[in-house]
Amino acid sequence: QLQLQESGPGLVKPSETLSLSCTVSGGSISSSSSYWGWIRQPPGKGLEWIGTIYYGGSTYYDPSLKSRVTMSVDTSKNQFSLKLTSVTAADTAVYYCTRRHRVGSGIYHIDYWGQGTLVTVSS
Amino acid sequence: AIQMTQSPSSLSASVGDRVTITCRASQGIRNDLGWYQQKPGEAPKLLIYAVSNLQRGVPSRFSGSGSGTDFTLTISSLQPEDFASYYCLQDFNYPLTFGGGTKVEIK
Numbered sequence: 625q626l627q628l629q630e631s632g633p634g635l636v637k638p639s640e641t642l643s644l645s646c647t648v649s650g651g652s653i654s655s656s657s658s659y660w661g662w663i664r665q666p667p668g669k670g671l672e673w674i675g676t677i678y679y680g681g682s683t684y685y686d687p688s689l690k691s692r693v694t695m696s697v698d699t700s701k702n703q704f705s706l707k708l709t710s711v712t713a714a715d716t717a718v719y720y721c722t723r724r725h726r727v728g729s730g731i732y733h734i735d736y737w738g739q740g741t742l743v744t745v746s747s
Numbered sequence: 748a749i750q751m752t753q754s755p756s757s758l759s760a761s762v763g764d765r766v767t768i769t770c771r772a773s774q775g776i777r778n779d780l781g782w783y784q785q786k787p788g789e790a791p792k793l794l795i796y797a798v799s800n801l802q803r804g805v806p807s808r809f810s811g812s813g814s815g816t817d818f819t820l821t822i823s824s825l826q827p828e829d830f831a832s833y834y835c836l837q838d839f840n841y842p843l844t845f846g847g848g849t850k851v852e853i854k
Binding site for chain 2: 670671672673676684685686687720724727731732733734735737738739740
């Protein structure tokens with residue numbers, strides 16, 4: 625059973641960099657049918673897709689965050705990471721790491737989610 | 748980016764009711780549409796992928812339909828554990844985009 629677990633600081637100061645990691649257990653991050661990603665949810669609001677990374681390093685980011693986001697993969701640790709620079713209060717949210725899985729020719733779905741971690745941006 | 752318009756934003760229903768939630772895409776997304784259920788304090792859970800495919804372990808009272816730009820999630824007989832928020836997600840192209848969500852409350 626695949627499991628994803630987010631880790632990182634729960635409080636970040638404005639203008640600083642938010643850094644989170646996601647540890648994958650029960651499966652390999654180097655799976656050719658898996659894409660890894662981050663989704664966030666501001667308190668009381670809906671879900672926002674941040675981006676996706678493939679184990680080979682290909683990345684896809686939401687255009688609204690692209691200038692501030694970097695994702696990376698560490699296959700030796702079976703982990704992937706998110707960095708979001710120049711944060712403001714608007715970046716306060718629960719951050720989920722996810723797996724997007726290819727189940728067939730051209731068919732994908734996000735099937736595994738971490739439990740989520742609340743990151744608050746405040747001085 | 749493809750816009751996903753989900754309706755209604757909230758609804759009140761009773762146990763046993765048939766519930767329908769819709770999502771409209773701003774352009775055609777083939778069958779690349781999934782539905783997620785989220786309960787307070789929990790991560791979203793995949794219910795349906797590729798419009799109408801039930802994820803393993805999801806009760807058969809959940810079903811999905813639609814094509815092109817218009818999609819529907821139906822709960823045939825609402826159960827107490829189904830009171831939650833529901834989101835659609837288009838997986839046709841990047842950036843992936845969610846509907847605004849539907850909160851299903853007890854009448």
